[in-house]
Amino acid sequence: MSFIPHSQNEVSQMLKAIGVKSVDDLFSDIKKELRPKSFDIPEGKSEFEVIEYLKKISYKNATGLINFVGAGFYDHYIPAAVDALSGRSEFYTAYTPYQAECSQGWLQAIYEYQTAICELTDMDVANASLYDGGTALYEACMMAIRITGRKKIVTDSGVNMTYRSMLYTYTSNLNIEFVETPVTHGQSDRDAIYKCLDDRTAAVILQNPNFFGAVDDHFDIVKKAHEKGALVIQSVYPVSLGILKTPGAIGCDIVTGEGQSLGLPLSFGGPYLGFMAVKKEYVRKMPGRIAGESADKEGRTGYVLTLQAREQHIRRQNATSNICSNEALCALRAVIYLSLLGPGGLKKLAQVNFEKAEFAKKVFDDIPSVEVKRSSPTFNEFTVLLPRNADEVVNRMVAKGYACGFPLGRFYKGMDNYLLVAVTEKRTKEEIVKFKESLEAVLCD
Amino acid sequence: MRLIFDKSVEGRKGLKISDSDVSVQANLPKKYQRDNPPNLPQVSELDVVRHYSNLSAMNFSVDANFYPLGSCTMKYNPKFTEMIANMAGFTDLHPLLPQLLGGGMLAQGSLEVIYKTERLLSEITGMSSFTTHPLAGAHGELTGVMIIAAYHKHAGNRRKYIIVPDSSHGTNPASAAIAGYEVIVVSTGKDGCMDIDEFKNRLNDQVAGVMLTCPNTLGIFNPRIKEIADLAHRSGALMYYDGANLNAIIGKARPGDLGFDIVHLNLHKSFAAPHGGGGPGSGPVGVKEGLVKFLPIPRIAKRNDGTFALDYNYPDSIGYIASFYGNFSVILKAYAYMVYLGKSGLIDVSEKAVLNANYLRSSLKKYFDIPYDRICMHEFVISVSKQKQKGISALDIAKYLIDNKIHPPTVYFPLIVKEAMMIEPAETESKETLDDFIRVMKDAAELSSKSPEILRCAPVSTPVGRLDEVKAAKDLNLRWHKR
Structure with a gap:
């Protein structure tokens, strides 16, 4: 067990070669009073059991949400x-x-x-x-x-x-x-x-x-x-x-x-x-x-x-x-x-990201109460001003299946109504449009 | 082998990228646009796959080679932990999701893994609490030293020095210096432990902390460790435990019980996460009760209803030390490993790691000098000084090992041993592998008198022979350029 190959017989041979009687003798520098006061760890599990156990834990993560959160960390396709x-x-x-x-x-x-x-x-x-x-x-x-x-x-x-x-x-x-x-x-x-x-x-x-x-x-x-x-x-x-x-x-x-x-x-x-x-x-x-x-x-x-x-x-x-x-x-x-992408692939990938974000901005413009901030050009992420607290909107969008963006009030004072929306190449036109519809519905409530 | 850049063929592509499905055809204003495309390789997917498959074959690795690197704990990296780390439920989780919906309800699985890892590590080391944020061992050290600084600042004084022994890992003095401390180096006594009289002399009320590895880099567990901790504490200094060598003492001693206040562990060493060719690692930091308030934010809290949340309410915290909660997938691998091994499995690790090291030590002393020859813990240091008299260095022996498909031990470290080879076999290696290593080392010792040229010319079985390091540093060539 524990990925340890030693048979009992081999352990005995090795102890003999070292010239000690037991494995304990090898730890004699650690005096009795220095031994663990407690070592309360559960006993081990089989490989199958550990995999099943952690698989179940992984299901508790909400990875099924359609992701528009970026804020420096992006959901790109990995070849x-x-x-x-x-x-x-x-x-x-x-x-x-x-x-x-x-x-x-x-x-x-x-x-x-x-x-x-x-x-x-x-x-x-x-x-x-x-x-x-x-x-x-x-x-x-x-x-x-x-x-x-x-x-x-x-x-x-x-x-x-x-x-x-x-x-x-x-x-x-x-x-x-x-x-x-x-x-x-x-x-x-x-x-x-x-x-x-x-x-x-x-x-x-x-x-x-x-x-x-x-x-x-x-x-x-x-x-x-x-x-x-x-x-x-x-x-x-x-x-x-x-x-x-x-x-x-x-x-x-x-x-x-x-x-x-x-x-x-x-x-x-x-x-x-x-x-x-x-x-x-x-x-x-x-x-x-x-x-x-x-x-x-x-x-x-x-x-x-x-x-x-x-x-x-x-x-x-x-x-x-x-x-x-x-x-x-x-x-x-x-x-x-980067080798798989090459110069052309990287340029195309970046351009697709840019265009999808531009598309999303245009779609968002159709919600009268939402203002897309356009004080400067953006790449694949942009700021929108919502008519109410972004935290609240974000939470309600979760129920509709979206991680709809990063509420900027979390990091910036006075920006409680601002949402940061990222659109990578993985987001489809359909997802963007439905996102907008869901957001509209949430804001109308 | 030719570089991937030299395999480039104009117009060749490696990946099909989906066309944009939106109707917008916009461009960034020219002013913000890139002028020239980067000279990345233009290659097919097979070009890339074959290139990096062939490069992978030009490495020694734990899966293919015995790798007895001292202080690096190159134990076997189980395959099932890789499989778990690749589960989509873990890999696809955005780290900012806990910022949505009531602090963490969307990331309950990953928060649970981190919380439970913190609890297990606390019990293994005898600490009150852990943070998993540090991204490598040295990053853990820096975090630990900043906690030392925060502790003294909180107590209203700013002490100036950190004590390290001369046998310490280089990261210890480097971390102390980078955090703003001056470093006091204490020498090693005849017994291979930090000279306790010199330590007493150097200790004063301006010493903020003492950084020790126990067992130290000579593989010796200092029997007077508690006395050192008591002395440090009496003068108001904190004790820092460099956990690089924890593999020797899991279940046999806990840094917390030995008098240490802060500890960092290397999950890529003692807890079987792979080294990845130099990283990613993971260097979680544990502290005693009184120091918990200084740990980096956010902390992972367990609510009364059993759910987990991020807790930012630590006004005395040193603050953020990483973008997020640590190298999550490395933490996950270590957690799966601990759950698999359990209590007896973990104790077995240290017992067999120490057994393997002592077996090698007692077998190699016939052929090499062992400056501190006594029962060791998980590693020991030999000196090639005897062979050096015949003109053979530790480097020559190291290169000869490469020709025998064995990765060399750590060489020329610790600095206090001449022609040092620091050997750590790890518990996962079998007696046959160790016997084979002993045979090769014996051959090397014999060759140093009989045919030293074989050692001096080694390695001859690798794609290149010994490379000119002086030339590399002088005629700097650190990248390819398009011709």
Whole structure:
């Protein structure tokens, strides 16, 4: 049991070889008074029983709702080949590829992933992954502080609220000054940002599309920030980059994002994929593992983990980050996903997302009491103003079979009547129309 | 092997994407549009499948190879837990659904899994409460250190230092430093444990916490651990348990009973979730009663009617540390593993893990130096120093193991042992596998005098030989470029 192969006879032989009488003798350093005061765990079950037990628990999740919730995490179709390939145990039961010669498959896959992220964002170099979009943004923030030697960060409040809160958690003992500039369901507030920019500013943090779905061209902000010697960090939604202006094209210094949309299931929040790409001059200040090309004595090309002198196992308290385990398997899924899509597929996917959201906006316009916010273009998610509390509407829509959006009042003060609606390629015309009809019915009640 | 990018053929496609079924034909305003498409590969589905299938074959893995990496607990990853993690009822759940309909009624299944995992881990470690939010071991450490900081801040003081022994994992001092502490390093005594006199000397009222691994990276359970905890507590410091090595003591000792206040576990080590080629991991953090209020939000609460809810009402919480509730599918795999094993199964894990390690230790000491030679726990460290005199290094032995289809142990760690090889066999390996490893290690020891060139040239059976790491760091080539 317990996947343990030892027969009683083998245990006896091994104890004899060790020179002890019993397994208990091996634990003699743990004195009696240090033994567990309690170990109240139920006895085990068979494989069949555990599967049935957890299957029943899984039925308690409302996964049957038609999903219009996004808010940074999207219900995209995952091609079967992504599961099939990332489900190969030669990948998923391997460890970090520190021993390069017997990990060439992994190392090459990471090198390819780094390339795909650079291509997607138009940046110079990427690392092998970070935990999630939020921790990637925190790492970017610390990196900007290291590069500039400054300690003030300006964040646009169109950046995901949870991500901003995470920044405050992580830096609560570090004397870093944060200034937030306001956003109301539109683009970044230029004047507010420029007012905060000064020669103490390490970085400006932006998000595109922002939390309200608004698409922006941050070119002017990048220019102003650079004039003040500050870096620009942009958090992006990778699928949108099939059609959206890239962070590289507008001159961003550090790009991060949540890679969940690149072939990862929603899976109640994880595992996800934090990605990071930077300008090449900052590569030695970047956190996380990086794969690089090299050669053996015979000149054969191979890949290794490189620039390890930045990392905790070498530099300990002076490392650029404490990160060790990352999200390698999720990065593998992302590069497989992007390879299956190719440039044309990614563009088409993004365009379909965009068009379906535009269609949904048009359909919503037919409900007189609902106002679709149009202060800026959007990608596949947009903000609507309801005639009453969005929480209440959302709850009633659940009864009709819809997860109809994210009630913005949960994260933003004074936005109790606002709903954030995401429309991915998986939502059909019929679902969108019926959604609108149900919403109309709920609002008429 | 050629890169997937080099296999690209203009116009080739790998996935059929549904056409838009809506009548809107809109475009983003030009100003916001991408200028040039990314140079992603243009390949067929078979191109992708064959490419990554072939790459997968260029790795060692637990499923195919013995993998005795010290401090990494490369135990067998059961298949049924993968199957459970892939159930649509779990994979398709949006993490924000608990924000709809009365706090969690739409996510009762997943909330129940997290709640029950927290309870099991609390009992296994002797802690009061757990959070599953941390996404890896090091992330758990950072969370733990921030809880230490919150505790002292709450008590009205800001202490400056964290103590770690010189045998600690690199993540310990790194996590302490990143959270804003200065690190005090205490050396290891002759017995392989943290030097207790030096510890006493360095301990003062500015020390916020002491981070220890127990058993430590030499595989030694410190018999004076309680004394260390008492000393730390008397000076007002908290005790932090790095759970990387929990596999040695499950059911035999609980960090909570040993005097630890905070613990992180690695579900991808002790609880059989796969390592995924470097991640995703999961690093849940447990705390004693007085520290529960500092745990990250949201917490998972069980209501009186037996349903589960997210609870944000923790004003002293350190706040959000992740986007959501942790790497859910990793947590789910660990939960299924614990339910399957149950009490006796879990105790069996530590007993056989320790048996396997001691069997290897007692068999290998004929051929290699073992600097701290005594009964070990789940792992031990040998030194290749004897062979080094003949010009053979730990790296040479490691590469020779690769030619014998065995993944090398952790090398050159812990830093306090010269030419170290840190060996952790894990409980799931059979006596035949261990005997085979012993035979290969014996051969390696003999070859180091007889035919050292075989070791120095290894590996010869892999797609590439030893790669030039200096060149990789100097002539940085970190991505493909379109020619």
